[in-house]
Amino acid sequence: MANSSNRQSKSSNKSxxxxxxxxxxxxxxxxxxxxxxxxxxxxxxxxxxxxxxxxVSSDESNISGGSGAVKSPSEKNKSFETNSNSGIALGMIExxxxxxxxxxxxxxxKAAEVNLIAKELVGGGYVTVMVRGETGAVNASVRxxxxxxxxxxDGLVAAHIIARPHVEVEPALKGSGAKRRS
Amino acid sequence: xxxxxxxxxxxxxxxxxxxxxxxxxxxxLDDLGDFCEELNRFPDISFGKTYANLxxxxxxxxxxxxxxxxxHEFANKIDLLIKQ
Numbered sequence: 082m083a084n085s086s087n088r089q090s091k092s093s094n095k096s097x098x099x100x101x102x103x104x105x106x107x108x109x110x111x112x113x114x115x116x117x118x119x120x121x122x123x124x125x126x127x128x129x130x131x132x133x134x135x136x137v138s139s140d141e142s143n144i145s146g147g148s149g150a151v152k153s154p155s156e157k158n159k160s161f162e163t164n165s166n167s168g169i170a171l172g173m174i175e176x177x178x179x180x181x182x183x184x185x186x187x188x189x190x191k192a193a194e195v196n197l198i199a200k201e202l203v204g205g206g207y208v209t210v211m212v213r214g215e216t217g218a219v220n221a222s223v224r225x226x227x228x229x230x231x232x233x234x235d236g237l238v239a240a241h242i243i244a245r246p247h248v249e250v251e252p253a254l255k256g257s258g259a260k261r262r263s
Numbered sequence: 264x265x266x267x268x269x270x271x272x273x274x275x276x277x278x279x280x281x282x283x284x285x286x287x288x289x290x291x292l293d294d295l296g297d298f299c300e301e302l303n304r305f306p307d308i309s310f311g312k313t314y315a316n317l318x319x320x321x322x323x324x325x326x327x328x329x330x331x332x333x334x335h336e337f338a339n340k341i342d343l344l345i346k347q
Binding site for chain 1: 285289292293296299300303305306307308309310311312320323
């Protein structure tokens with residue numbers, strides 16, 4: 082809500098064409114995303130400047146992990162990196178569509194003390210969100226997330242909780258960098 | 264302990280629970296969550312709208328990393344949750 086005036090100014094800018102309005106849904110730890118956006122040209126540079134001006138951008142607000150604290154983008158990336166391997170258990174929810182995935186992520190991070198570590202676009206409209214934390218917290222958060230996204234359309238596809246994932250699995254938990262087509 | 268399958272690689276006990284609706288799945292998962300919190304022991308859980316798959320792995324402090332009597336008892340108690 083804080084940057085609603087900002088959104089209005091973006092939409093009134095005629096240099097931004099509808100096809101340029103690409104929503105960045107890359108993995109949450111993608112640090113160099115803003116650096117490598119060549120195609121987006123002026124629109125993306127405007128977005129990045131807006132991000133600098135406003136400490137809460139639309140996609141970054143999803144990864145706050147329910148803390149509610151407003152941090153600068155660099156601080157958020159740092160906190161993600163330090164939190165990515167925190168906690169023991171891993172919780173995953175796969176949904177049909179992005180909206181239930183975001184709903185699930187929101188419910189998960191609100192329900193228990195877990196870190197949202199990745200949002201992966203699987204393809205074919207499927208989206209997976211992953212959380213890490215203490216086993217009990219992950220258990221509760223995945224139940225809450227499944228409950229929330231089950232109510233949104235045809236949302237819930239599957240949910241999974243691994244109490245003690247093997248250390249070899251850790252690299253697979255990083256997002257692939259898949260982008261949603263505009 | 265009906266329906267539980269013991270697997271060897273890796274050692275684990277598995278069972279699939281089927282339900283009529285998501286609400287019943289959710290009720291079972293809530294009961295299971297409370298039960299696991301009590302015992303401070305958590306199986307791997309995979310669930311969808313009308314099913315839940317549970318995988319019980321050997322306890323971390325079990326040196327042989329084999330399914331033991333304790334794990335079977337844990338599975339038995341989970342079965343009782345469904346009958347309640």
